[in-house]
Amino acid sequence: MFGNLDFDVIRRSAGYLFFDGMSFTLTLTALTTVIGGAIGTVLAMIRLAPIPVLPKVVTAYVNLTRSLPLVLLIFWFYFLVPYVGQWLTGADRPVHVGAFSSSLITFTMVEAAYFCEIMRAGIQSIAASQTNAARAVGLSYLQAMRYVVLPQAFRNMVPLLLTQTIVMFQDTSLVYVVSITDFLGAASKVAQRDGRLVEMYLFAAVVYFCFSFAASMLVRHLQRRNEFVH
């Protein structure tokens, strides 16, 4: 049955697959991780801050975001954001938001919610006595966070943050619903065009596996290194 498979299609389309498809996938993953990570860290600090109202708002946001399917959120954002933009700016027609911006915003906001929970656990894993010690030498609350708590929290949580990034790397393939061509989308297009579905989807699976597996090996390595530190 494998006799009439043509794996040469991979070689012929490799440029398109990697330079168009994979570069988009990696760009979206990287931007999402960096921006979502930064926002998530701030959200985590707000959730744990001894202030009124705001922590509850953040908690509600995190719970809502994590309870809805990602595809649904991508859709909602794609169709809603232009109208929200119109309402915010008072323009007379829906604001034009490109598919890329829309999906970047969606993924960033979702990732922020997940990172918020990871960083919250990370911050809580650092004993309150460390904050006390930092305050005792005169550092302000924010300085204590910045120089003492967050570096340790981040270090403890790197394996979890990376694992979440691997999940996000796979989830970026959902952008097909708003007609963006990521790696899987590119493979799919070539597959349809050349009628080489089995070859292309097999290849796509192998590539996703290699990326994700390599990353999870890195996670395991970091975990072991952390164990030695403590």
Place this chain on the structure above:
Amino acid sequence: MLEKPMIDITLVNKLYGSFQVLTDCTTKVAKGEVVVVCGPSGSGKSTLIKCVNALEPFQSGRIIVDGVNLSDPKIDLNRLRARVGMVFQHFELFPHLKITENLCLAQEKVLGRSREEAMVKAMGLLERVGLKDHAHKRPGQLSGGQQQRVAIARALAMDPVAMLFDEPTSALDPEMINEVLDVMIELAKEGMTMMVVTHEMGFARKVAHRVIFMDKGEIVEDAPKEDFFGKPHSDRAQTFLSKILTH
């Protein structure tokens, strides 16, 4: 006592929920005075000295440190904490930073010293506590006694007007207690104002001017060292002393 006291604690009350941790605590520590605070566990000793550098809030009463009233909403508590050194039972060095960075961090971020200035100060203090050779290690590579000496150096790097010690030797193996006490004794002899929560009665006998005995959140006894060890007034202090001095 003609001079204004360095630490002036008046009728301080503190509650955790409905549980009263401190009841009407009143005492004074003069400049250059060494006061040992002792008492059974849960008596509020640690809480009291944490109140002194505002790490713990209190509900009523007044604490004045070097002329600054802690309850005054206008004062900068961070500035105040920088001027009162604190040493913890479990050292609480910053494990992700090197020893030198542990000593330089607050000097640079709070006092605004340059890296060079902070390093000179740090190395001087590390030499003083006998740990210059360990300057570039991380806390996890040092023994408990060494870590506690670094913690003392970290507090001293801020040029504090007073030092608070919260059971500084309780978490140490017996053979390491003396190296820490020696540093503290030297500090006391140099005229540092100190409030020390400890059960090391040998230390108290050697350098303390006064001993405060606390029980159930109250200051039961506040007496010059000679009187306290000679004949404590209260039964509770007598019972406590007889328990810890018999070994």
